[in-house]
Amino acid sequence: MFRISRVGVVLAALGGVMLSVGSAQASDLTIASWGGAYQKAQSEALFQPAAKALGIKIKEVTYNGMADVRLQVQTGAVTMDIVVGGTGSAAHAGAQGLLEPLDYKVIDASHFYPGMATKYCVGGDVFSNVFAYSTAKYGDHPPKTWADFWDVKKFPGKRAYRGGVAGALEPALMADGVPPDQVYKVLSTDAGLKRAIDKIRQLKPYIAVWWTSGAQQAQLMKDGEVDMTTGWNGRFDDIIKSGAKVAYTFNQGIYDSDCFSIPKGAPHKAEAMRFLAEISKPQYQAALTKYITYGPTNQDAYKNGLISDAVAKTLSSAPANAAMQIPLDAQWYEKNEAKATAMYQDMMLH
Numbered sequence: 001m002f003r004i005s006r007v008g009v010v011l012a013a014l015g016g017v018m019l020s021v022g023s024a025q026a027s028d029l030t031i032a033s034w035g036g037a038y039q040k041a042q043s044e045a046l047f048q049p050a051a052k053a054l055g056i057k058i059k060e061v062t063y064n065g066m067a068d069v070r071l072q073v074q075t076g077a078v079t080m081d082i083v084v085g086g087t088g089s090a091a092h093a094g095a096q097g098l099l100e101p102l103d104y105k106v107i108d109a110s111h112f113y114p115g116m117a118t119k120y121c122v123g124g125d126v127f128s129n130v131f132a133y134s135t136a137k138y139g140d141h142p143p144k145t146w147a148d149f150w151d152v153k154k155f156p157g158k159r160a161y162r163g164g165v166a167g168a169l170e171p172a173l174m175a176d177g178v179p180p181d182q183v184y185k186v187l188s189t190d191a192g193l194k195r196a197i198d199k200i201r202q203l204k205p206y207i208a209v210w211w212t213s214g215a216q217q218a219q220l221m222k223d224g225e226v227d228m229t230t231g232w233n234g235r236f237d238d239i240i241k242s243g244a245k246v247a248y249t250f251n252q253g254i255y256d257s258d259c260f261s262i263p264k265g266a267p268h269k270a271e272a273m274r275f276l277a278e279i280s281k282p283q284y285q286a287a288l289t290k291y292i293t294y295g296p297t298n299q300d301a302y303k304n305g306l307i308s309d310a311v312a313k314t315l316s317s318a319p320a321n322a323a324m325q326i327p328l329d330a331q332w333y334e335k336n337e338a339k340a341t342a343m344y345q346d347m348m349l350h
Contacts, residue, residue, distance in 0.1 A: 032063050033084040037238065037291075041291030042084075045290065046285075047279075056275075066089050069099075072265075073098050080263050082262055085121065085258070091121070091330045094118075098264055099263060100262040100264055102122055107273065112299065113257075115329075121260065121261045122276055123257035123258070124280075125295065125297065126255055126256070127232050129230065129253060129254040133246070134227045134245060135245045137227050146252050147177075161203070161207045161229070165337065167230070170326070183326060193336070197343050197347050208226050209225065215235070217232070217235055219239075221236065250324050252324065253325040256328040262276075282301040293315060294315070295318060
């Protein structure tokens with residue numbers, strides 16, 4: 001979900017025990033996550049079971065994202081050992097020297113989906129940038145593509161759209177006729193980036209809200225304030241389960257992963273690496289799907305009955321769903337985020 005600026009981040013402090021000859025030496029691991037239902041799911045499926053398997057304890061605290069990582073690294077007072085972030089923010093932080101390179105001799109990512117185990121970030125779950133719509137308004141003839149999302153004559157109604165650039169440009173190009181597998185090639189040109197911004201500008205008169213958080217995107221649909229919005233599939237699943245007359249499609253979605261990184265100078269780097277190796281195993285990632293509809297990054301989680309066929313149909317990374325989508329290109333954002341953000345903000349304001 002390269003997910004820029006998800007609101008509300010929670011740290012889980014993990015107390016580790018290292019055994020030496022004839023004695024035990026206590027050490028603390030600290031892991032930063034995103035709070036709410038998401039952090040609770042991680043705690044139940046990943047953190048608590050892994051802590052038990054490795055003989056460590058867990059304590060939860062809070063932090064404010066990569067800005068805190070930067071501050072700790074720059075001041076030489078690093079207390080966090082593991083942080084949860086979006087692929088793009090992790091790539092950016094790694095390029096700035098804020099993260100440790102991960103050791104894939106310790107962490108087995110050989111069965112991960114392509115691009116979900118990078119130099120500074122190992123994937124923990126997969127979500128999708130999709131659009132949701134009101135089933136009450138559009139009935140038996142709902143929008144199915146990004147071109148439909150843009151078609152205000154065939155599908156009249158209020159829209160909401162992301163107030164940040166991540167995952168906002170790709171839909172615009174697909175709506176404008178660019179084949180999904182050519183989106184980043186086109187975006188990598190000045191003309192292509194302008195084309196995406198101009199396409200969103202066309203829709204701007206019908207955008208009632210520029211959303212800035214996952215909670216907001218879901219609430220807008222639940223309250224009927226808008227008839228369509230972009231957003232993250234798991235957020236929409238939550239309101240659908242509560243009875244909201246909302247649906248979404250994975251067709252032309254942009255799938256992304258939340259991932260784990262180790263801050264530069266983490267006090268317990270080796271222990272953190274082993275912890276990441278543990279929670280990267282398929283049984284942990286399969287267990288996460290019991291608590292939240294985010295798919296595993298480890299493809300082996302779909303084998304040996306770890307995830308039922310019924311559950312797999314709801315997950316972003318299930319083979320059938322992934323085949324309808326494109327992966328978010330974190331490297332594109334690493335290179336172009338600043339320029340794209342400036343253009344995007346100018347479009348929203350003028």
